[in-house]
Amino acid sequence: MKTGEMTNRERIFTTIEGGPIDRFPVWLKMANPTWMSSQPEPYRSMSDVDLLRAAGCDLMVSFGMPASKKMPHVRATRQEADGTMTLTYTTPDGELVLQEKLDPYTNSWHPVRFPADSPENFRLLRWLFADTSFSVDPQRVQAGRDWRKSMESQEAFTCCGIGPGPLMNLVEHLCGPENTVFLMADEPDLFRQTLALMHEDRMRELRAILPSAPADTFWLTENTSTSLISPAMFEEFCVPHLRDYGNLILEHGIIPVHHMCGLLNALLEMIDALPARCNEAYTTRPLGNVSLAEGRKRMPSKSLIGGTNATLWMQPAEEIVRTVAEDLANCPDRRKIFLTSAGVLPPMVSMEKATQVVAEFKRL
Helix, strand or coil: CCCCCCCHHHHHHHHCCCCCCCCEEEECCCCCHHHHCCCCCCCCHCCHHHHHHHHHHCCEECCCCCCEEEEECEHHHHHHHEEEEEEEEEEEEEEEEEEEEECCCCEEEEEEEECCCCCHHHHHHHHHHHCCECCCHHHHHHHHHHHHHHHHCCCEEEEEECCCCHHHHHHHHHHCHHHHHHHHHHHHHHHHHHHHHHHHHHHHHHHHHHHHCCEEEEEEECCCCCCCCHHHHHHHHHCCCCHHHHHHHHHHEEEEEEEEECCCHHHHHHCCCCCCCCEEEEEECCCCCCCHHHHHHHCCCCEEEEEECHHHHHHHHHHHHHHHHHHHHHCCCCCCCCEEEEEECCCCCCHHHHHHHHHHHHCC
């Protein structure tokens, strides 16, 4: 460890680079509707920075920089009623319908109808990714620049990002886990052609966003888990895409980060070879299937942002700290470790408990 107190930004940058730090950076995913809406005032109404400071966290905050997508062959219509969102895509060959429902407890949307649920509909899906173009709103770009300047003046580390790549998009949003595997096996040529179109679409989107991305890091929100895809699927269909995305992000002078919140143990060596610098939401057992020690030994090129899990956060504060301390003791070194809640901090974790654990993590 480095002697002398570091600034927030210096501590996080140095952790990512693997240099000596004064203490582990600590951050909880609490500045979000899922956690905040379950809390009493004043916490449910605080700004991100004020909330993280109140908990004693190191400051890491995000800003959305979406790109507007033009699909020349598709007309999209959206309807929302009674907590259900219906998105209809009218293609030259027919309609695709996606439906999601709002979970009021977590304030998040979840699919209840996948649009490409058959080989026939999967063929229509290609129209959504053919000949697309992307642009960013100049006013949003300026707002991002102003936001970044403000955050840096407060010593906050900044993030922005994008949703899942082609395979995980199929699994989570467009086909569902079972149909994705069925289509891969039953329609192999069509499956690969569609993924290639989706990859080209994603590269166009990134080329539109990255020149004005207002952040230190750009997160690829893959949500990867071998509970949904196999290691062979990851190697064939994710690794080449993630390599292209990571290298493109690096070309723009931004740090690429993988958000992979599932079961990763069988993938660690493959992830280590990719250009992203960090693996975020690194989730330990029993919710995940890795440890900090395994990550440092088998994925040494990556900074590990996580090291806990939602199940652990249900335990008393002393048990949380003891478990993490034991994991750290088995690590080959104390480099590249950023202790966080991994996933979203469970709503039943009080501010008092969160603050206590943060303070104890800083002493490790």
